[in-house]
């Protein structure tokens with residue numbers, strides 16, 4: 300693992316420890332522990348029927364969505380994340396929820412080997428995932444390698460156009476390039492995590508890479524996937540800019556008076572071949 304990913308892992312270990320003991324309500328822990336789902340309305344409406352499916356959740360964080368997929372009827376769920384603290388939290392939540400789930404500690408790029416070259420009906424990736432990854436082509440190959448023929452990817456994440464903007468004096472200003480080179484990531488420093496938790500982060504630095512939609516789609520097509528949908532949305536599940544307005548449960552939109560732009564996007568893609 301290179302130094303950028305090691306720095307990010309320290310940051311995510313800190314966040315995982317805070318999120319696993321969250322008292323802000325952002326992580327819907329009680330709901331999942333009592334058999335419910337932490338999925339937001341958007342992904343719940345787009346993933347389709349998960350009943351009977353073997354699902355792998357990449358960058359599963361503390362595993363709450365992983366367990367939610369099981370509660371929604373998945374045959375099996377496996378969460379993978381490179382943070383040992385996140386994986387330990389996922390295992391503990393599974394035990395407390397009495398839900399069958401497997402949690403594996405590994406980098407996304409090592410997922411195939413870490414999962415024993417097992418294949419799945421669905422790869423699930425949501426909210427705050429691929430901008431932590433330098434190489435989107437390599438990611439797409441990993442996704443395809445984890446799917447059975449006919450299996451699907453559901454990806455929902457922050458929109459690259461949104462990530463390019465920073466809030467400056469109440470306006471959104473174009474601040475970052477549209478395609479981050481592998482070897483020149485953007486460095487950010489944050490004293491606190493995004494949930495509103497007042498406990499500070501110890502490891503404040505993180506490296507990110509913004510990927511244009513065309514790179515993501517073309518990487519998936521090249522990896523042998525076919526595109527079923529590409530949707531753009533005016534909503535996010537966190538307050539990315541000051542002044543964003545909460546328009547639903549954990550659903551935020553740009554404040555009135557700002558020109559609209561897509562804040563998130565979702566992709567449904569299928570691995571070419573017969574249904575497995």
Ligand SMILES: C[S@@+](CC[C@H](N)C(=O)[O-])C[C@H]1O[C@@H](n2cnc3c(N)ncnc32)[C@H](O)[C@@H]1O
Nearest residue numbers: 311358359360364380381382406407425427431
């Ligand atoms: C914002 S969280 C994703 C949240 C997730 N959608 C959920 O269900 O809570 C991002 C996650 O990506 C993980 N991550 C970042 N880079 C990674 C990598 N290279 N390999 C594996 N996991 C990674 C972090 O540890 C963190 O748990």
